[in-house]
Amino acid sequence: MKEKEILPLHFLMLIPGVGFILLFIGSSIFTTLVQSFGLFSITGQSEFTLENWKTILQARESMDSLFFSLKMGFLSSVGTVVVAFPIALFFRKGGTGKGILGSIIKVPLFIPALVAAFLILNLISYHGMVNTVLMRLNLIDEQLRMLNDKFGWGVVFIQIWKNLPFVLLIIMASIASIRDDTIDAARNLGAGYWSILFRMYVPLAMPGILVSMILMFIKAFGDFPIVSVAGPIYPSSMAGRMHIMATIYQEWDQAAVLGVIIIVTAFFVIWAYSRLAELVKGEG
Amino acid sequence: MAKLRIVDLTKRFDEVLAVDKLNLEVAEGEFVTLLGPSGCGKTTTLRTIAGFLYPDVGEIFFGDKIMNNVPPNKRNTAMCFQSYALFPHMTVWDNISFGLKMKKIKRQEQKKRVSKVMEMLGIGELAKRKPGELSGGQQQRVALARAIVTEPQILLFDEPLSNLDAKLRVQVRVEIREMQKRLGITTIYVTHDQDEALAISDRIVVMDRGHIEQVADPYTIYRAPETSFVAGFIGLANIFEGTIVARDGNRYTVEAPFGKIVIVSKDTKVSKASKTVKFIWRPEDMNIYTDGAPNRVEGKILQAVFMGNITDIFMDVNGNKMRAQTDESRKLIAGDLIEFSIPETAFSILRR
Numbered sequence: 001m002k003e004k005e006i007l008p009l010h011f012l013m014l015i016p017g018v019g020f021i022l023l024f025i026g027s028s029i030f031t032t033l034v035q036s037f038g039l040f041s042i043t044g045q046s047e048f049t050l051e052n053w054k055t056i057l058q059a060r061e062s063m064d065s066l067f068f069s070l071k072m073g074f075l076s077s078v079g080t081v082v083v084a085f086p087i088a089l090f091f092r093k094g095g096t097g098k099g100i101l102g103s104i105i106k107v108p109l110f111i112p113a114l115v116a117a118f119l120i121l122n123l124i125s126y127h128g129m130v131n132t133v134l135m136r137l138n139l140i141d142e143q144l145r146m147l148n149d150k151f152g153w154g155v156v157f158i159q160i161w162k163n164l165p166f167v168l169l170i171i172m173a174s175i176a177s178i179r180d181d182t183i184d185a186a187r188n189l190g191a192g193y194w195s196i197l198f199r200m201y202v203p204l205a206m207p208g209i210l211v212s213m214i215l216m217f218i219k220a221f222g223d224f225p226i227v228s229v230a231g232p233i234y235p236s237s238m239a240g241r242m243h244i245m246a247t248i249y250q251e252w253d254q255a256a257v258l259g260v261i262i263i264v265t266a267f268f269v270i271w272a273y274s275r276l277a278e279l280v281k282g283e284g
Numbered sequence: 285m286a287k288l289r290i291v292d293l294t295k296r297f298d299e300v301l302a303v304d305k306l307n308l309e310v311a312e313g314e315f316v317t318l319l320g321p322s323g324c325g326k327t328t329t330l331r332t333i334a335g336f337l338y339p340d341v342g343e344i345f346f347g348d349k350i351m352n353n354v355p356p357n358k359r360n361t362a363m364c365f366q367s368y369a370l371f372p373h374m375t376v377w378d379n380i381s382f383g384l385k386m387k388k389i390k391r392q393e394q395k396k397r398v399s400k401v402m403e404m405l406g407i408g409e410l411a412k413r414k415p416g417e418l419s420g421g422q423q424q425r426v427a428l429a430r431a432i433v434t435e436p437q438i439l440l441f442d443e444p445l446s447n448l449d450a451k452l453r454v455q456v457r458v459e460i461r462e463m464q465k466r467l468g469i470t471t472i473y474v475t476h477d478q479d480e481a482l483a484i485s486d487r488i489v490v491m492d493r494g495h496i497e498q499v500a501d502p503y504t505i506y507r508a509p510e511t512s513f514v515a516g517f518i519g520l521a522n523i524f525e526g527t528i529v530a531r532d533g534n535r536y537t538v539e540a541p542f543g544k545i546v547i548v549s550k551d552t553k554v555s556k557a558s559k560t561v562k563f564i565w566r567p568e569d570m571n572i573y574t575d576g577a578p579n580r581v582e583g584k585i586l587q588a589v590f591m592g593n594i595t596d597i598f599m600d601v602n603g604n605k606m607r608a609q610t611d612e613s614r615k616l617i618a619g620d621l622i623e624f625s626i627p628e629t630a631f632s633i634l635r636r
Contacts, residue, residue: 179367179369181365181366181367181369182369182370182371182372184334184336184356184363184365184369185363185365185369185370185371185430186371186382187335187336187355187356187357188334188335188336188356188357188359188361188362188363189357189362189382189383189386189430189434190357190358190360190383190386190387190434191357191382191386192357192386195386199382200371203373204372204373206373
């Protein structure tokens, strides 16, 4: 059969999809990049300079925000996957309560991030339900500071709660694609529970885990509302820092530098997770 | 290697009785095939032996040890799955050595055993490939290598050849049998393919609706089926019921729906009180009638299918459908009248 020729018309038909990406996403990334070097500035000026980069990279607040956001991104992505994985395994196995649990877990999916942050805020605040229960059970002597804590545990907790259903859907699909025979074969060859978990389920579900972790990382790394409500007074997140630089200090070009750092970090993390996944998938 | 003993095994899935009081003994090194149609309980039995399912009632012994509550990873069985169930993320080498790793066999010993089994099955050059890069036959050999490398007490096969083409199926089944004989591993093999069962087994267990119909060697299963289910499931069969009009030892004169015949039974399954008898004979046992031959039947050919070395004939004998196979050289066509004789010893009397 004759192979179909690709005509210019075929490329034209791609315009609605590819054109949108190039115009609105590609161009905005490009604009942010050039603005970070002082070109096409929002103030109307356009002069190449490395001053914005120098200022941001030398400012302690910026670096603290970067490391804080990296920490939030990493802990939230790992934490969500760690919580979601056993639940996904439970759903694979089936059992009583599966339907009810499935419905409850999906609830955060329909709640906006800011509202979610306020809901959890009530739960983990100094006089919230978690502290009250722990005190009543005599498990702690004084209330734990989980909200606006310096480390950011409150943010991680809310990120996990908010994004669990989303990650769960991806990991469940990944785990569902693992054949029962494969697991039975491993058991038959002497693999116990932990061997099956780490030698079968984890590597075989790695594509789903990887996608979840990348998406979760990017969401948490670039988060603004949850850190604003439940994060520490200092440092702010990268997105928060951008907001401060642009709207309070009116330093739009320096905000663009922070934006570029967020984008580059996201790409680097995607690359690093891919490498990690390759290593985990290999069986030595 | 271990003797396998199953006592009163019963397994139910909700309202469905999958296996009903099954009793079976398999000797050390024996190759036994569980044969039957879908839903007869053969795979349930196999999975219960492997430990993937637990019996509702009954016991499973490996040697003298009861295995009912022993989890699959502690049973030292090895199973070849219908889907092969190779680990897709591992190389062939890692697939085969997986069981040895789980049993914490020393690395040096692992290497020795994996190399040996790969050489034995002729898959040495596939070591670094992933399952997705192998053909069906190669995957089957890897699955087999993975199973035998652990030197299991009992080797289990769940329809392992059903995904292979006809030619490869014959080749691999010969390899499986040769390898099993060489290693002497007690083997339970599940299939619904009667040819495969007849070709490969020391004994065949024919199952239907959760219970055993007959256990015997392939020759006996084919030549002397005990029930109409076994007779009908294995090979082609003419099954009829008739009235005994005279008996002389194991020689019976029977009034069958298609005429009077004489049956010489090889055993004495017919009680003295019985007035009726159910019997079968194989289409290939029928001969074109010659003067003086016993049990003459005359029928009208409904359909004659020429198959090269034989002609498969569907005919009507006094309103009864009958099937015959003959190597008659002349061309037979529908509508022709034809006469056959059935040797007196070609019949098997059925229990039910």
